[in-house]
Amino acid sequence: MLTSTTAVYSSYGLAVLGALGVYLAMPGGGRRRGVPALLIGIIAAFGLMVLLLTQYAGTTGQCVSFFVLATTSLLGAVRVITHARPVYSAVYFVLVALSSTGLVVASGAEFLGAALVIVYAGAILVTYVFVIMLAQPSDSEMLTRGGPLDYDAEAREPALAVVAGFLLIAVLGGMLLGRSWPAAAASESAAVGNTLGVGQVMLTRYAVSVELAGVLLLVAIVGAIALARKIVSPDPAARPPEGMAVGEIGRRVKPF
């Protein structure tokens, strides 16, 4: 068990190391730097694991499951931003969501885990894959050229992105490591049932936030329909005059 100051500074060091590894792993730059990136990444991840294991004690089973799941999600997360092909990035994102779900479930938050899979892996990422499929319909161009497409082959502003991202990680990680956390009230929540507890809190203490989030989603849906509505008429006479407002167009036809 290190003192909190030492732990925080070593986490900063690991963040710098990780940033270097991710920077090297970014696609582009004209030369392959996979091996040093992998080595630095392994060292940084291993250091992070050791740091976390010394700071937070657990049973052997917890440690093993944490190690496996955290490594998977770290690796997946790095591949999301360093893979040269968007579809693979999206699939790695699914891997990150699933392994994070494993972490969440292992720490007893089953409801959060289910929500993570349903919302992220099941809905948002399907939309990502959908959009990417439309944006990159054909693979054959890539095969004839023998590599990823121009705009995917090179990371734009990798240095700035890595610095910004790892600054955030260092600040958040330092904050988390620098504080001492009270032992979670696991026994209490287990008695009530995790899902029941979450539901009760959401509909009493955070009722307004939940309602606001719902209204926000409703506004988003209405906005999407307003943007997507179009006149579909084969008869030119029935088409709206030029320069008609978007809202006016929508009133004439059914959306489907």
Next chain:
Amino acid sequence: MIDWLKEILASQFGLSMLVMLLAVGGVMGAAAWLILFERKVAAWTQDRYGPNRVGPRGLFQPIADGLKLFLKEDIIPGKVDRALFIFAPCIALIIGMLGVAIVPFGGVMRWSDGGPLLKVQVASIDIGLLYVVAVGSLGVYSVVLGGWASNNKYATYGGMRAAAQMLSYEVPLGLCLLVCILSTGQLRLEGMVERQIQSCWLGILQPLVFVLFFTTALAEANRAPFDLAECEQELVGGFHTEYSAMKWALFFFGEYAHMVSTSAVMVALFLGGWEPIPFSLKIGGWLESVSPLAWLGAMLKWITLDPSPWAALVRGGVYVGKVGCLIFCYMWVRWTLPRFRFDQLMRLAWKAMVPTGMALAVWAGFLVYWGRPMSAWALAGNGILLLLCGMISVASGRPTTGRQDSLPKVEGVS
């Protein structure tokens, strides 16, 4: 050896492992013979014999089919995305099988009097139904990734259709599940079944929810009339155009495994799980007072409640029987109804099923507020809603689409 086995089986873990082995083997075997069953149902619907050459009445047809699929050349076309092309059928089968994990096949049992009560299911988890939704929502990846990786425009269209369809039909599915959760006050499937045994099956109290759920389950499994992702007339084979041999068979197995697991969930949600007939406790109690039929009443009660292993086995049989009936319904629908057009499919989901599901969920919420979620009021609400829906659909007339607008007007036809 026997003592050691007994000791393992006496714990919940051991029993769960046993159920898991039976369920995995059962689903895999069932998938093979369900394909034969499907062909027989198709033949029956179309008034012909169906497969009848291999074995008595064609019973060994699945073995011949399996051999054929294993021995066929497994083609990976040259310009596909290899990794995802191989990965996609695997997801189809895995996701299809995962749902069986929380199905409560036989209630609770104990090996001997005084022993611990064990649950006859693979895993009894707190989130229960949410697990079903979570696993089901991942199923779309197999179709989407398979379609994209094939590098074929028909396959890509199939994958895109499937993605849009599954995302749309998850909304009414969630609303139906919400009604079930509100009515029973439970997320655990076995708790829902017990609640239904105490009062009444949800399929009787909320028939409209059952119909909605069955329809969304058809759509989620990509079964006719919702099989636009593999629409032969328009898309050759849809998302599996480029697949052959065993990889194609994995998609096929995945579809049947998905049917089995959604049917099993439906049995727990709406058809009282392992209870042989609705109200079996009340009917059993009444029959026991009628002297010549007392044995029947006692048997009903024994099947529904008794914790002995034999009763659990009978309960499992009842459960599997109900699953089989629902699967027959899937096939019956497939060979009876023609396929939807894509705009009809979307209109059905967003303009019919989502509003109906919302109305049902609101009604279930009111019933919970009044403290009688499992009463005849639920049935009354369903009836009134059905009447309202009918009136609205009659009043609004047939919907016209862009294509119908462009057709020349015919005299006397509105």
